[in-house]
Amino acid sequence: MASPKITLYTNPNCPWAQRAHITLKELNLPYEQVFIDIEKPREEWYLAINPKGQVPTLSYNGTVITESGIVAQFLADAHPHPLNETGTETQTRAGLLPPSNSFEGAIQRARIAFFVDAWVSKVYPVLTGVILGGESHGASTEGLVGVIEKEIEPLLLVSAASGDADSFFGDSETLTLAEVLTGPFLLWIFTLLKPEYGALSTELISVLRERVPRFASWASRVVAHDSVRHVLDEEWVGNNLKARWEGAVAKKEGESKEKEDE
Structure with missing residues (x-):
């Protein structure tokens, strides 16, 4: 083809x-x-x-x-199956989405859609709120872990019938649309917890491993995957979001000082 x-x-x-x-x-x-x-x-x-x-x-x-x-x-x-270098289809790997012409495929597509919606509607607003609101490390860690614990971890447990800790969404051996659509924001999290950017606490990853272990394992695999990671300009993302977070922190501190001086 x-x-x-x-x-x-x-x-x-x-x-x-x-x-x-x-x-x-x-x-x-x-x-x-x-x-x-x-x-x-x-x-x-x-x-x-x-x-x-x-x-x-x-x-x-x-x-x-x-x-x-x-x-x-x-x-x-x-493109339900990846294409090789010559442009021909290969059946050795699954596609990003299962076909919908079977009950199992339709259910898995529905689960992926629900998972992505939970991420975008529940977790993403908390993440952007941390950055644009200048949240402290303690507040941001609790906010992010709390929403992931409530909204995302249960969906990963449901999706992994075999309990394979090395799989992607729904026990897939390869990326699914769930990873494609959440991956860019997972990159934000793993970039911002690095000390050189510091908008998130360096302790966040250990708290995630303790309270939402399946998410922590899954997210680490996603951000390490070449198809996800190749798009990241870490220095640009880290410095850009760090500047926004620091600006919000400074604004909050200024407003707090104004109230004290009234």
């Missing part, structure tokens, strides 16, 4: 756009990349392609697809 003509309009430092990069890497699909500067107003030519001006936007044989989760799922559905 000939490889499709793929153009990805993207900013690789955007975690939502990174979802598309991870998918394309894991499926071994060649593509052309067009950089979009998301710090500036979008140019008219790009708004003609994607009126919202967001990234990523995928052009697949001339058909335009937008929204990161939809882009990733489309690619997973269009």
